[in-house]
Amino acid sequence: MNLILWLQILFVATVSANTESFLLHVPSDFPLRKNSDEPSSYPRYISLHNSNLAKTTFFSGIEGPTYIELKSLQVDETYQIKICWTALDPVSITDIDWIVIPHSTEFQNTKSDEARIFIKFNVVADSWPPLNQLTKIPINVSVINTKLGIPVDLYKIIIYIGLVMTITFWINGRTNLYELLKNL
Amino acid sequence: MFCQLSSTFILCKLVQYGLILLTPRDQFDTSTELLLARFVSVADSSKFWNSHLWNKLLAWDSVYFMKAMASENGKPAFEHEFAFSQFWIHLVRFLAPNHEFYNLLKTGVVLDNILHYLATFILYFLTVKIFSGNLKSSYAKSLAKKTSVLFIFSSAAGFLTGIYSEPLSFTLSFLGIWARQSAVFTTLPKHIDCLYSRFPLYLFSAICFSLATLNRSNCIVLGIYYVFDLWQLLKNRNYGKALLFPLLSGGILFLTCVLQQYVIPYSIFCPERGSWCNTQILGPFTRQSFYGFLQSHYWNVGFLKYWTPNNIPNFLFALPNIIILLYSSVYFSKIYPYYSLRPHIWVTTSLVIIVLLFAHVQIINRISTFIPLHLWYIADRLLKTSNSKDKSTPRGDDRIAHYYIIWLIFWIPLQTILFAYFLPPA
Numbered sequence: 304m305n306l307i308l309w310l311q312i313l314f315v316a317t318v319s320a321n322t323e324s325f326l327l328h329v330p331s332d333f334p335l336r337k338n339s340d341e342p343s344s345y346p347r348y349i350s351l352h353n354s355n356l357a358k359t360t361f362f363s364g365i366e367g368p369t370y371i372e373l374k375s376l377q378v379d380e381t382y383q384i385k386i387c388w389t390a391l392d393p394v395s396i397t398d399i400d401w402i403v404i405p406h407s408t409e410f411q412n413t414k415s416d417e418a419r420i421f422i423k424f425n426v427v428a429d430s431w432p433p434l435n436q437l438t439k440i441p442i443n444v445s446v447i448n449t450k451l452g453i454p455v456d457l458y459k460i461i462i463y464i465g466l467v468m469t470i471t472f473w474i475n476g477r478t479n480l481y482e483l484l485k486n487l
Numbered sequence: 488m489f490c491q492l493s494s495t496f497i498l499c500k501l502v503q504y505g506l507i508l509l510t511p512r513d514q515f516d517t518s519t520e521l522l523l524a525r526f527v528s529v530a531d532s533s534k535f536w537n538s539h540l541w542n543k544l545l546a547w548d549s550v551y552f553m554k555a556m557a558s559e560n561g562k563p564a565f566e567h568e569f570a571f572s573q574f575w576i577h578l579v580r581f582l583a584p585n586h587e588f589y590n591l592l593k594t595g596v597v598l599d600n601i602l603h604y605l606a607t608f609i610l611y612f613l614t615v616k617i618f619s620g621n622l623k624s625s626y627a628k629s630l631a632k633k634t635s636v637l638f639i640f641s642s643a644a645g646f647l648t649g650i651y652s653e654p655l656s657f658t659l660s661f662l663g664i665w666a667r668q669s670a671v672f673t674t675l676p677k678h679i680d681c682l683y684s685r686f687p688l689y690l691f692s693a694i695c696f697s698l699a700t701l702n703r704s705n706c707i708v709l710g711i712y713y714v715f716d717l718w719q720l721l722k723n724r725n726y727g728k729a730l731l732f733p734l735l736s737g738g739i740l741f742l743t744c745v746l747q748q749y750v751i752p753y754s755i756f757c758p759e760r761g762s763w764c765n766t767q768i769l770g771p772f773t774r775q776s777f778y779g780f781l782q783s784h785y786w787n788v789g790f791l792k793y794w795t796p797n798n799i800p801n802f803l804f805a806l807p808n809i810i811i812l813l814y815s816s817v818y819f820s821k822i823y824p825y826y827s828l829r830p831h832i833w834v835t836t837s838l839v840i841i842v843l844l845f846a847h848v849q850i851i852n853r854i855s856t857f858i859p860l861h862l863w864y865i866a867d868r869l870l871k872t873s874n875s876k877d878k879s880t881p882r883g884d885d886r887i888a889h890y891y892i893i894w895l896i897f898w899i900p901l902q903t904i905l906f907a908y909f910l911p912p913a
Contacts, residue, residue: 320547320913322516358517389521390550393565429785431566431760441524443517459511460908467506467900481892485873487491487633 323396324385326449327420331379334406334418344413345421348372351382355448355455362439365394365428370411371444373401373420383454384422385445392440393430398423488632492611496604496639499899503648506900507543507907516909519545526557526588541592543907544649552650556580556591566756567785570778572702575652595650602654603639603647609661610859611635616668617827618863626870633866634859642808643853644899645906653856656703660857663695667712668827670732677826679719681732693736697743704778705854707744708837713737715830752777786847793848801849804912805842807894808851808861812839814887815864822884823867828860835860849912852902865891 329335349357352375363369376382386396404410404419426442428434447454453461474480519542523532532542545553551571555563561580563569580586583594614631615624643653670685670692681689692712699706713733720729753771757764762784766774775783782788793801816836819828835858842851855861868888872881881889905911 320516320911321518321550360521385517387516387518387521389518389525391522391525391554393567431756431762441521443521445517456513457515460515460904460910463509463511464901464904467904468897471897471900475893475896480896481889484633484636484892485869487636487869 321390322385322387323399323424324383325399325401326381327373327384327401327422328381329376329378329420333378335376335378344415345370345372345411345419348374349444349446350374351376351446351448356445358443358445361442361444363426363442364437364439365426365434366436368398368423368425369442370402370421370423373422373446376420376446377448381449381452383445383447383449385443385447385454386424387443387445388426388440392438393434394426394428394440396424396442397427398425400424488611488628489608491632492607492635492639493604495636496607499639500600500648502900503645503903504540506903507645507648508540510543510904510907512538512543514543514546514907514909516546518550519543519909522550522553526553531589537589541589541596543909544592544596546649546906546909547913548651549649552576552579552595552652553588553592556583556595557586557588566760567781569752570781570785572652572655574698574702575655578655579650592650596648599647599650599654602658603641606654606658606661607635607638609658609665610638610862613661613665613668613859614863614866616665630863630866630870633869634862637862637865638856638859640895640899641856642895642898642902643856644902645904646853647856648903649906651853652702653853656699656706657857659695659699659702660706660709661859663692663699663709664712664831664859666692666695667716671716673827678723679716680723680725681716681720681728683728686731689732689736690739693739696736697740699857700740701743701747703854703857704748705838705841706857707740708834708841709857710737710740711833711837712830713740715833748776748778749773788846790845793846798848801847801912804849805851807891807898808855809839809843809848810887811861811864811891812836812851812855812858814884815861818864818867818884819860828863831858831860834858847913852912864888 347361347370349359349371351357351373361369361371373382373384384401386399388394388396399422401420401422404415404421406416406418407414410419410421422444426440428438445456447456449455520532522545523542532538548571551568552575555561555568555571555573555576556579558564561577563571563573579591579595579598582598583591611631611634614634615627618630619627641647643651647654666688670689671679671681674680696706696709696712699709713736716733717729717737720726720733749771753764753773757767757771763773763775763777763780768774773780812835816832819825820832838855838858839851842848842854865888868885872885880886902912
């Protein structure tokens, strides 16, 4: 449990560099359709249909904001939205947010008869020589369901770390590595 | 000694690479697949050993190294990429059989391991040289063995399994310290002198320190050895030797820094770049060094800039090394004062202060590897308590060394996994 708390603190507080993430909670009264497997009218979307995690690579420009529709989310669930880009590209991701577009409301020339959830971010270039304005930057966007406050994709690494730490503790208890080093 | 250190080294690395191999493949930061997509085919990156081992070594700064190594001319594409050792990048490119992505990666990893292995033995002989001065040789040898073992189990952990440039710096640093130590001897009561016959060795230390600094800018603190020697020789009115030994060697190191930080960047970027070029004072000299500008502009590094509540976990990651480095300085200056270690104390304290006030503090786990003082402190405490029949929990100051070793026992496997899974701390 301590390890889980530790990891949570770690993610909330220190994850930076080439990954930005935030948690998105879908309220229980959010008007989502039960079966929304239909393809989105918006060209950029991620669907969690029959899955609790999904990842897609989008090519984003550096001139305006990027919007991505999140489909097949479940009400009363929390999702981690993770945005990764490679340090090969001299960019950073700013103004990360999420917006709700009400049903029958036009958004960027698309319309839907159900409420839609979009995430939004800006790709900002900062380099010398300056990056070509027409450059498209590959960005990995992941949507991950969380259980007990932990994104489900992290369960295996938490178990692995827990296992290795237990083995280390056991080995150290059996051999007393400190004494071993002392008497080397 | 050779067999014991070699087998310890091999065992440590086998465990680390074993842990990496077993780490789940889908990393937390998914950008490695974007990096791979730029350089290799999916079929190539999905091969067993690539996906289970090599790809996991491409976390954090490895991206910058690989980008330059795999580029057509080995040169950085953008200004901020100059923050990553050009010396290391070109060395790997020179030694690689060809410039294919995975060949470069494998060459870098093998070279890092060879350098770590070599540095272990250089540190052994350096420790023997320093501590056999006024003590029994068996003590020095035993201390050296413990120091070298502690160096194998470094807090840099996972970073030393990849293609980071630290191994090149610590190898050159230990070699330089050894060369300087071979040319300098302590005269009673508290003076130093240099042997003219050992002048080439002293000059060699300057070459080593200069290359180490070219590779990693934090090695500039090694120049403190020359400041110390200069001060001591001037105090003894030994002006001739002061001029020939520390002033000349320090001058070489200073000139290297001037070339790297001012002259070369200015000739490449100015005046078109504007920004830092506009802060020109005289000729190529600008108010801020090139590296200083890159760090502050692109990584928000600067005086107390890291002292924010969200960085508390990073300070906790760095805490064991901050304590052990500072306490080793106190130990060798107050509790067990040893005159020969005085410049080492200055170097260690300076590094800790710089990192604490200016840098991303958790990097101390990785960049303090070019300093041996804390390893000597732990080794000395281990040795002095090794004959004690009382095996209960260590008392007094020994607890610091004890807890540091316990921390290392858990930190090394943990950080190795975190690195392979592309998780912080960087």
